[in-house]
Amino acid sequence: ETGVTQTPRHLVMGMTNKKSLKCEQHLGHNAMYWYKQSAKKPLELMFVYSLEERVENNSVPSRFSPECPNSSHLFLHLHTLQPEDSALYLCASSLGQGLPYEQYFGPGTRLTVT
Amino acid sequence: AQTVTQSQPEMSVQEAETVTLSCTYDTSENNYYLFWYKQPPSRQMILVIRQEAYKQQNATENRFSVNFQKAAKSFSLKISDSQLGDTAMYFCAFFPANAGGTSYGKLTFGQGTILTVHP
Numbered sequence: 001e002t003g004v005t006q007t008p009r010h011l012v013m014g015m016t017n018k019k020s021l022k023c024e025q026h027l028g029h030n031a032m033y034w035y036k037q038s039a040k041k042p043l044e045l046m047f048v049y050s051l052e053e054r055v056e057n058n059s060v061p062s063r064f065s066p067e068c069p070n071s072s073h074l075f076l077h078l079h080t081l082q083p084e085d086s087a088l089y090l091c092a093s094s095l096g097q098g099l100p101y102e103q104y105f106g107p108g109t110r111l112t113v114t
Numbered sequence: 115a116q117t118v119t120q121s122q123p124e125m126s127v128q129e130a131e132t133v134t135l136s137c138t139y140d141t142s143e144n145n146y147y148l149f150w151y152k153q154p155p156s157r158q159m160i161l162v163i164r165q166e167a168y169k170q171q172n173a174t175e176n177r178f179s180v181n182f183q184k185a186a187k188s189f190s191l192k193i194s195d196s197q198l199g200d201t202a203m204y205f206c207a208f209f210p211a212n213a214g215g216t217s218y219g220k221l222t223f224g225q226g227t228i229l230t231v232h233p
Contacts (some may be wrong), residue, residue: 006178040123040224041225042118042205042223042224042225043205043223044223045220045221048220056220067165077117088157091158092158102161102164103161103221105151105158105159105160106158107156107158108157108158
């Protein structure tokens with residue numbers, strides 16, 4: 001484990017449900033990220049938080065709502081998702097947003113939207 | 115904007131042999147970093163190796179080394195003495211280093227190459 005944890009590891013939800021993904025880092029980092037990993041596609045950066053401020057929203061639909069209450073925790077709130085939103089959602093953190101800071105990834109949440 | 119291309123969706127190698135994974139990228143940046151990340155079947159992605167574009171010397175980490183050809187925009191990963199634990203998906207990634215640019219702070223990933231090491 002790299003110090004970044006994600007819960008739950010697996011989630012099945014209907015299109016009308018509301019759920020949240022949680023990410024926690026124990027590395028003292030100041031930047032946190034949400035990525036979407038779909039089969040046969042490159043990882044897509046969704047959101048970037050630096051010092052608890054959102055610095056990047058990569059044209060993500062509003063049915064995905066991030067929250068960063070402090071530098072150790074990051075949430076992704078989900079509501080009225082579509083089946084094409086089924087994917088592995090990865091959280092990452094780094095000491096800062098820029099170089100030379102390596103990103104450390106969590107194990108991911110496998111989301112299935114039915 | 116940057117693009118990263120990994121043209122080999124899947125590769126396989128026998129244990130103890132050497133394998134090379136390909137990566138090409140396209141960018142107008144002149145200062146950047148390149149990375150190889152490994153994602154084992156357990157899904158936790160870890161950094162394998164990093165190359166700074168302004169360094170001509172190829173990076174090496176134990177059995178992992180890169181062949182960085184800046185003019186050709188090529189960044190391949192060589193794994194020597196392959197081990198069963200090297201079985202994973204490998205991602206090539208690009209990171210622009212010029213602060214203030216619109217892409218600063220963003221990792222751009224390739225599609226990934228699934229490597230299987232056979233006993």
